[in-house]
Amino acid sequence: MTRTVIAAVDDMIFISKIRATSEQVGVDVRFSRNADALLASVRENRANLIIVDLHSQKIDPIALATALKSDPELQGIELLGFFSHVQTDLMREATEAGYDRVIPRSAFSKDLASILTG
Secondary structure, three states: OOOEEEEEOOOHHHHHHHHHHHHHHOOEEEEOOOHHHHHHHHHHHOOOEEEEEOOOOOOOHHHHHHHHHOOOOOOOOEEEEEEOOOOHHHHHHHHHHOOOEEEEHHHHHHOHHHHHHO
């Protein structure tokens, strides 16, 4: 069974990195542009992992975590957020909102293949 990852990422550089890496490791990644589409995609595609750019301009990453972690069907899906390492307040807020892992962008880029494959 193929691993499915849903990503809420606006930044074209990160989108292309995720796409290229997912093709190399054989993971199905789907991108969502808004919270409603993401939630629908997570349900429809039985996602194993949700990746969120905590600096997204199109999705409120904190509200998204609250919605996911309060839904009994979705709360068990791993939620990973990545952020600019200088934004430690954002890291703390994301962790409190329910993100399972919150990592700096540099670690996300470096470890992307292992993140996608689980």
